[in-house]
Amino acid sequence: MATKPMRIRASVKDGVTEVKALIAHEMETGQRKDANGAVIPAWFITEITATHNGKVVLSGEFGTAVSKNPYLAFRFKGGAAGDKLAVSWKDNKGESRTDEVAIA
Amino acid sequence: MNNRLKTLALALVVSIVGQAQAEDTSAKLLDGINEYRDALADGNPSELVAAEGEELWKTARGPKNATLERCDLGLGPGVVKGASAQLPRYFKDTGKVQDLETRLMTCMETLQGIDPQEVVKAKWLKGEREKMAALVAYVVTQSNGHKIKVDMRPPAMKQMYEMGKMAFYYRAGPMDFSCATCHGDQGKRIRMQELPDLRTNAGAAAGWGSWPAYRVSNGQFWTMQHRLNDCFRQQRTAEPIYGSDVTIALSVYLAANGNGGKVVTPGIKR
Structure with missing residues (x-):
């Protein structure tokens, strides 16, 4: 299944960049059953990385406790308007996606 | 003493x-x-659904291979901004009062040649109904911040309002519930969920104005048809046919009661 685009907003104020990312992902825990009683296989993001002009500013591990369509907001020092801010994730099915925005 | x-x-x-x-x-x-x-x-995930809907709106589909960009939601062909804040509305071309979803079905039929039954017969969040939900998310996002403004002058709207009022107070099911049982009093709540009094302007505006919405607890985006259908299910009575008159009548009743209130669609519910 094709991955869906993330919605990322990044803005800089007084030398601090605030990033708000809304990630489209099912985040299926593997604990649920479908209408026929069959277990819905786990499908969730395992790794998440944010880079600023190619340099990692945030990296983390996600698990099944994170909700569907997760929202991630964080701040980091530095960044200037027009810089590239990218967020990427990998999931347990081996799928991955990267989306990029320019800092406003 | x-x-x-x-x-x-x-x-x-x-x-x-x-x-x-x-x-x-x-x-x-x-x-x-x-x-x-x-x-x-x-971080309202409705945004993700709306993005899908926007793409779908501009994608040529159906036997006629057309987009929905010429769809008339009541403010003229192709006008989406603020359109859903004024729905339901009486449409002269179909001779019917239509809510957003039934109007979109009309557009899909006339412009794209997609049979409305494909939406009516589909399951919630599946097939054409899932696509409908995406379209709804896109359209209602364009009315965020507008005021609820339904035109109650056409006689058909008044008739729908009266029918909606009847449906609102009609008790049914094994619990003998009506909509008014839970939504016809001030300051009621179920567990920690406050229940808006849908008879009042403020209550109806809060309720009508914040649906369709994304519910975080189940990660689903629900249209108004879905919301109303679930009210019937919670009432433990027969669930209405998708887009049927009773759903439109209830929508007219709620929207008219909430007239003037603020639209915050797509809403977000916990």
Whole structure:
């Protein structure tokens, strides 16, 4: 299944960049059953990385406790308007996606 | 004062204080919930559904291989901004009062050649109905911040309003519930969920104005048809056919009661 685009907003104020990312992902825990009683296989993001002009500013591990369509907001020092801010994730099915925005 | 009266007076004082404390706790809990709601509002995943809908709106589909960009939602062909704030509306071309979803079905039929039954017969969040939900998310996002403004002048709208009112008070099912059982009184709640009084302007505006919405607890985006259908299910009575008159009538009743209120669609619910 094709991955869906993330919605990322990044803005800089007084030398601090605030990033708000809304990630489209099912985040299926593997604990649920479908209408026929069959277990819905786990499908969730395992790794998440944010880079600023190619340099990692945030990296983390996600698990099944994170909700569907997760929202991630964080701040980091530095960044200037027009810089590239990218967020990427990998999931347990081996799928991955990267989306990029320019800092406003 | 004799002893018995003294005890009674004391008991009364204690009970009043107790009640005040309970109200205080409940207000504090509600404050906490409202804080959580504010935090959620910042990253409303409806945005993701709306993005899908926008793409779908501009994608040529169906036997006629056309887009929905010429769809008339009541403000003229192709006008989406503010359109859903004025729905349901009486449409001269179809001779019917239509809500957003039935109107979109008309557009899909006339412009794209997609049979409305494909939506009506589909399951919630599946197939054409899932696509409908995406389209709805896109359209209602374009009315965020507008005021609820349904035109109640056409006689057909007045008739729908009266039918909606009847449906609102109609008790049915094994529990003998009507919509009014839960939504016809001030300050009611179920567990920690406040129930808007849908008979009043403020209550109807809060309810009608914040649906369709994304519910965080199940990660689903629900259209108004879906919301209303679930009210019937919770009532434990027969669920209405998708887009049928009773759903439109209830929508007209709610929208008209909420007229003038603020639209915050797509809403976000915990």
